[in-house]
Amino acid sequence: MAETASGNKALFVEEPLIFEQGDDATSGVDLPAPPTVKNRLGGLEREGRIGLPGLAEPEVVRHYLRLSQRNYSIDGGFYPLGSCTMKYNPRLNEKMARLKGLGDLHPLQPMSTVQGALELIDTLAHWLKVLTGMPAVAMTPAAGAHGELTGLMTIRAAHEDRGDARKRVLVPESAHGTNPASAAACGYEVDPVPANDRGRVDLAALKAKLGPDVAALMLTNPNTCGLFETDILEIAAAVHGAGAYFYCDGANLNAIVGRVRPGDLGIDCMHMNLHKTFSTPHGGGGPGSGPVVLSAPLAPFAPLPYVVHGAEGFRLVEHYTESDAKPFGRVKGFHGQFGVFVRALAYMMSMGADGLRQVAEDAVLNANYLLARLSGDLTPSFEGPCMHEALFDDRFLKDTGVSTLDFAKALIDEGFHPMTMYFPLVVHGAMLMEPTETESKGTLDAYIASVKALAARAKAGEADYFHQAPVHSPRRRLDETAAARKPVLRWAK
Amino acid sequence: MRYLPLTDDDRRQMLAAIGVATVDELFRDVPAAARLPAPVDLPRHAGECAVERTLGAMARKNLSPSEVPCFLGAGIYRHHVPAAVDHLIQRGEFLTAYTPYQPEVSQGTLQYLFEFQTQVAMITGMEVANASMYDGATVCAEAVMMAARVSRRNRVVVSGGLHPHYLDVVRTYARFLGLDCVDLPPDWAGDEDLAPSIDGATACVAVQNPDFYGRVHDYSALAQRCQEAGALLVVTVTEPVSLGLLKPPGEMGADIVAAEGQGLGGAPSFGGPTVGLMAARNKFVRQLPGRLVGETVDVDGRRGYVLTLSTREQHIRREKATSNICTNSGLCALAFTIHLTLLGEHGFRQLAQLNHATAVSLADRLAKVPGIEVLNETYFNEFTLRLPKPGAGVVEALAERGILGGVPVSRFHPEREEVRNLMLVAASELTTEDDAAAFADALEEVL
Amino acid sequence: MAITRFTKEHEWVRIEGDEGVVGITSYAQEQLGDLVYIELPEIGAEIAAGDQLAVVESVKAASEVYSPVSGTVAATNQAVADNPAQVNADPLGEGWFVRLKLRDPDEAEGLMDEDAYAVYCEGLA
Known part of the structure; x- marks a missing residue:
C-alpha cells in the first residue's frame, strides 16, 4: 500500500502536539478585561513567558477529538482485561x-x-x-x-x-x-x-x-x-x-x-x-x-x-x-x-438488589462460557469452573515462537482489546480474560472465533504474523526500551 | 434490565456449552453457608426516570452555589469551565478507556497526558511532572515521602500555612511510615519563621503558596536555607489559576511541587474527584510516584507515546515501589489540560489577572463594612477577614439569606479560640459586582 | 591468571589480587532483556557478601544485584550507567559493574566455577 502524501489514513488523521500549534496571542476563551486595581501581589508577579500555546476553540475541539479516535474504549468494543472489570459505564x-x-x-x-x-x-x-x-x-x-x-x-x-x-x-x-x-x-x-x-x-x-x-x-x-x-x-x-x-x-x-x-x-x-x-x-x-x-x-x-x-x-x-x-x-x-x-x-439504584445479583450471575456465566469454549484451543491454568474471569497460560504456544505478548498484539488487529497479560505471576505467560456481564453472547462468540483463529495460526507456524502485529492500529509496537533509556517526559522546543 | 444484554435463551445455550444445568453450579466453590438464597434487603431495580427522581430530590435539598453568590474557597475553587471541556471529556473514547497499558490503541490518552505533563511542568516552573495523582492533599503527602527517600532522612517540617487537610494527611501518612512530622501552629498571622526548625536531620520543609490564609510568599530564601541543610523544599499550591500571575515555585528554588489542579477544568463536586499535580527536579525523576508518559517511536519510526520508567511502580516493584498508587485521576487531568489549552498563554494570564482584580475589588468593598478587618496585605484571589463575632454563626446566617459567604477557619480548627472570628473569602471571574454588593449588605445585617 | 566465580543469583566476580571485579552473567542479562537503567553504589561503600550492590532495570523488571563477596567499593563502571546496553553486549567484559577492594580474597572459593555454573544454568532451563 502506498503512503498518502499527508501520512493520514482516511479517518486516522495525524495530530501534532498542542505545543507545535498555536501562538501566544490566540485564546479559545473570551474573558472581560480585568478592572483596574492596585495589585496586592507583593511584587511577586511572574515574569517572562510560560510557553503555553494558544488555540481557538474549534482547533482545540478538533485536537482532542482526533486524539480520542486513537483510543480503544469500552464504548467502542470488547475490553476483556482481567481483574479490571471493564463493564459498560451508563450515561x-x-x-x-x-x-x-x-x-x-x-x-x-x-x-x-x-x-x-x-x-x-x-x-x-x-x-x-x-x-x-x-x-x-x-x-x-x-x-x-x-x-x-x-x-x-x-x-x-x-x-x-x-x-x-x-x-x-x-x-x-x-x-x-x-x-x-x-x-x-x-x-x-x-x-x-x-x-x-x-x-x-x-x-x-x-x-x-x-x-x-x-x-x-x-x-x-x-x-x-x-x-x-x-x-x-x-x-x-x-x-x-x-x-x-x-x-x-x-x-x-x-x-x-x-x-x-x-x-x-x-x-x-x-x-x-x-x-x-x-x-x-x-x-x-x-x-x-x-x-x-x-x-x-x-x-x-x-x-x-x-x-x-x-x-x-x-x-x-x-x-x-x-x-x-x-x-x-x-x-x-x-x-x-x-x-x-x-x-x-x-x-x-438502577440495578437494585435483584439486578446486582444478576450481575454476578451473568459475569460468572460469561467468563465460564469463554473458559469452556476456549479450553480446547488454549491451555486453562486450573481445573473446574472459574468465577468472573478465565485464566489461561502459554503452554498452548510452546514451540510456536509466539509469546503471550505477540498473541495479545494480534488480538488488537482483530478489533479487540487484549486480555490482561503476564498477571497473575503464578502461572507462566498468563492470559486473564474478564468479559463482565455487559457483553452479549454475540460479542463473546465473535471474540472466541478470533482467539481460536489466532491459536490455529500460531500452531500452523505463522510466527511472523504475530511478530508484526499489530499492523492496523494507529501506531504499531512502540520502542519502550528507547523510551526508558533516554526518557523524554515533556515537550521542549 | 437495561444494562444486561443476555437473554434467557442465551443463558440456556451458554450453560449447555459449559456443561452445567444451572448458574448455581458455577458458584459451587463458595461455601454453602455463605451463598445467599435470595437478593439482599435493598430496593429492586429501577428505570432511568425513577432514579432521576430520587437523586434529583436529594440534589434539591442542597443549596446550589450556581444559584447564589458564593465566596467559598479554601482548597476548592469555583471557576467557569468552558462548554467544550465537558463535551470532550464525555467522549466515550476518553471516558471509558482503561489506563493506557496497550500503547498501540491508547495514543489518545498517552498524548494528552504527555501534553498535560508538559503544561504542569511549565506553569509550576519545574523540569518534570507526572501524569497526575488523586488530589492536592495526597500529593503533598507523597511529596513528603519522596523527599524522605531522596534525602534518606526522616524528619519533615510542615508550615502552619499549609491547608489543614493537607497537614492531616501528611501527618497520617508520616505516622504509619515512621516519619517524624514537625508541624507548626496555624499561621493565620503570617509571622511564622521556619528556619529554626531546619537542621541536618530535616528531609524537607513543606509550605504553601498562596498560603491557606491567602498570603503570597517568596520562598527563595527558604529554598536557599533548605539547600544548605541538605533538605528539600516542597511547595504546595491549592489554586492552579494563581500560577498564571504569580512567580512559580520552580523559580523560587522548589525541589518538588505538590498542587491541586481542580481550579482548571474541574467541578467542585463537593470536594472530589479532583486531580493532584506533581512536579519535581529532573534528577529526582526515579523517585517520583505515579505514572509517567514518555515519547518514543514505533517500529515504522512514527512518533508515539508510552508509559515509561514503570519499574518505579507497584505492578513491577511491589513492596519496593515508590508509591502504592495505581488508578490516579486521568479524566480530571484531561479536563485540566483541555481547559488550559483553551485558555492558552494569553487566556491563562488574563484569567489569573481577572481573579486577582475581582478579589481586590471585593476586599476593598468588604473592608468598608463596619467591624470587618482584612488581615492580608498580599493575596491572589482569596483573603482572610477578621469578624467581630464567630465565623461559624456568620456563615449560617448568611446562608439563610441565600449567600454562601466564606469558610470559617474554625471549621478546620474548632479547638482554637484565636481563629474563631476568622473567615476565608474567595473571589473569581464568576463573582459579579452584584454578588459583592449583596455580600457586603448581608454582612452588615448579620454582624 | 585471574579466577572467575559465579553465584546462584547470576553474579560473577573476577579475583585480581586483592581486588574483585563484579558483574552479572550472560544468563542474567538474557533473562532481563534490554537493560535500561543501572544504579551503582557509592565509592567507599562497605559491602558484605549477599548485600545489595546494584539495581538493574529492564522495561518490565527490576532486580537487585547482590555482592558475591565482601569488600569496599573501589570503583564503579560509569560507562554501564550511561549506556546500560553495554551489559547486554558484553556482560563479562566491558559490562562490569563494580571493583571491590576485597576483605578476604579467599572468600570467593566457596562459589561456583565456570563449569559448575554452566551445569547449574542448564538445570534451570
Missing part, C-alpha cells in the same frame, strides 16, 4: 453527577445547606454495608490502592490501640502489586504466601506463617486466578486465631455481588472499587473511589471525616475531638470522591 450516571446541587456543591458549605449530599453519601454507605454484610464503611479513599492503605492503617491503629505492635502482613504471591506496596506504605513488612496447585492459597503454608507478629492477611477473593478461595472460612478462622485481621481485596467483587456477602466469610476489612463493580468510568486511568467496609472491631478506627445522622439531620464528623470513636487520621482532602459516589449510587 445516566454522568447526567446525575452533573445535576445542579450535586456537581457544583462546594465541600465547605455550611452543613445545613448540603443535607441532600450527606444523605446521598449515607445512602450509598447503606447500600455498600448491606451488600457486603459489614457494619461500617470508610467512604473517603480515592481509589482501590488508597482503600488498601486506609484499611491497613485501620488495622494497625486497632492493634496499636491494644499495645500490640505487629509488623508483618501476609500477601499471596498471586496478589496485585498494590497489595505489597500498600503494606509497605503502611510501615509493614511483606511476607509472601505461596499458592497451591489448584490456584488457591496454600493453607498449610499460611498457617505456618501465622504468628504473634502477623498483623493481617491480605487476600483477594475471588482471587487473581479468577477462583473462589474454597478454604476461606478456615483461612479466616486461622487468621483470627492468630490475633490477626483478615483483609480482603475487593477488586473482584463483581463475581459475587448480591450473591455472597464478605461479612459472612469472616472478613474484617475490604475495599471496593466503585470504578469496577459499580460501573463508574475508568476515564483512561481514574478517577476511582475505594470505600472500605469494616468489621465491628475495626469500625471505631475508621478515618475522618464520616457522616452521622442525628436529630438535626446529617452531619460530617471532621475532627477527632468531635468523634465518639478513635479515628486514626485523614487520608484525603475533603469528603471523598463524591462525584464517583453519585455515579455509583445511580448505577446501584
